[in-house]
Amino acid sequence: MKYVDEFRDRQLAEKLAAAIRAEADPKRIYNFMEFCGGHTHAIFRYGVQDLVPDNVNFVHGPGCPVCILPIRRLDDAIELAERPEVILCSYGDMLRVPASKRRSLMKAKADGADVRMVYSTLDALDIARANPDKQVVFLGIGFETTTPPTALAIEQARAEGIENFSVFCNHVLTPAAIRHILDAPEIDPEQAVRLDGFLGPSHVSTVIGSRPYEFLSDKYAKPVVIAGFEPLDVMQSVLMLIRQVNEGRVDVENQYTRVVTRMGNEKAQDLVAKIFEVRDTFEWRGLGSVPDSALSIREEYAQFDAEKRFEISEKVSREVKSCECPSILRGVKKPKDCKLFGKACTPESPMGSCMVSSEGACAAYWTYRRAETLAEMALEAAE
Structure with missing residues (x-):
């Protein structure tokens, strides 16, 4: 199918993976936040994280409206x-x-x-x-x-x-939330997470364009690449981010040109x-x-x-105790860091929104990496 199969081509994926390995500096750690939950699921569904070097990390952001x-x-x-x-x-x-x-x-x-x-x-x-x-x-x-x-x-x-x-x-x-994440260390040091760049959301950008992200390069010196949802979209965007970091550039680039424009x-x-x-x-x-x-x-x-x-009553609401969804949404923690994951919290009985949402990070880990994540949790508990 045009514009789908081409972006899932195995041989092209292997070439992109080789290019990423060649250009990623082994002496450096790259932390890239994918703001959109759709990107998180694409990364896990197609095993993109297995095709990039260990020093290229995906930080899951809050980009799921649910x-x-x-x-x-x-x-x-x-x-x-x-x-x-x-x-x-x-x-x-x-x-x-x-x-x-x-x-x-x-x-x-x-x-x-x-x-x-x-x-x-x-x-x-x-x-x-x-x-x-x-x-x-x-x-x-x-x-x-x-x-x-x-x-x-x-x-x-x-x-x-x-x-x-x-x-x-x-x-x-979206832009206000990204700004808040980058300002978080000044507000609360415990919320700090080091980020080297962003995979910009695709569907959002079809509406607002790439222009609203230009403050990231102007004020925060962070590169952004607007990325499509297919696996080759994500991989090409990662390569573009690595090149920006290596060259010391902080631009807003648009990989998803077939859909997104600047305006x-x-x-x-x-x-x-x-x-x-x-x-x-x-x-x-x-x-x-x-x-x-x-x-x-x-x-x-x-x-x-x-x-x-309607008159809506004032109320005090609290998160589920021990649920790490708030920290996961900030990119500070991953689902495996939550004691409830795979135990009290499953898709059949979700304790937090990250598990119930179709774009949530916990749902992605459960769907595509459940056995591996639970094994890591058991090993960490044993240690």
């Missing part, structure tokens, strides 16, 4: 879903994420709440049209990739006069700017409160803002 949603916001969504007048619509990967007391939207549904899985925001609008006597709330989550469809749904609801539709907005912004999708950006504005701060699971890192619905569209339409 993983980074804080428990308090999920508790709020469950509270909304339990209102008798509400139909709460959500993408499927949010339904099993554990909130406080290991409760989830799926469990709320089992207890009688009207929670429905949708494939798009337009599905939620259809449900609102079909149920005029109910309040339909769409749980809006995701990075810049999923924000335009939410904006489109709000605009469509306004145009049609659909008054029983609103959005519980949890859309977040991105300006029409989508304009639509998002019309409907949303930047919040002063927003809590990320694992990162804490991050300034200018999320969106809220503008006052002109307040009638479609679930946070203004």
Whole structure:
């Protein structure tokens, strides 16, 4: 298949692996963060980490919108879903994420709440049209990739006069999170992780382009390569990062040129700017409160803002004790460092969002490296 098989070609992979081994300086350690959870799964699914030298390390970042949603916001969504007048619509990967007391939207549904899985925001609008006597709330989550469809749904609801539709907005912004990670050592030395460069997210970059990452080279002197999701995309991007590090360059390069441009999708950006504005701060699971890192619905569209339409109670929420998901999302720890991994925490009974999400780091380790990871954990425990 064009544009798929070519990026999974074994002979090309072997050539790229040889080039990486030849250019990686054995006296140096390379730590590259793949921000996007899709890259994490591609690395494990295709064994990319086995094709690069031991001194080239992948640091798993927080780039999974399901993983980074804080428990308090999920508790709020469950509270909304339990209102008798509400139909709460959500993408499927949010339904099993554990909130406080290991409760989830799926469990709320089992207890009688009207929670429905949708494939798009337009599905939620259809449900609102079909149920005029109910309040339909769409749980809006995701990075810049999923924000335009939410904006489109709000605009469509306004145009049609659909008054029983609103959005519980949890859309977040990638560049602000990367900035926060790099500032973390100044905030808390225990959060420090040495990074030599970033594999920039692909789907996000199709919307915002490569330009928003230029602050990484200007202010932080960190190279970035926007990388596609296929194994050869990732390997070529690693090679490009190694070359930048070796040459002392700190540029924003675009490996994913078949999809991403410098300016991105300006029409989508304009639509998002019309409907949303930047919040002063927003809590990320694992990162804490991050300034200018999320969106809220503008006052002109307040009638479609679930946070203004409904009273949501103040609550104190806590992470599951011993779950290392927050540290894993910061890149400080890996799933094997969590005592719960493969024991109390499995995909069938997830304790944290990193295991339940289809893009979570723990789910990647479980799916592709479970035996190896559990063996390493047992060996470390024995020592």
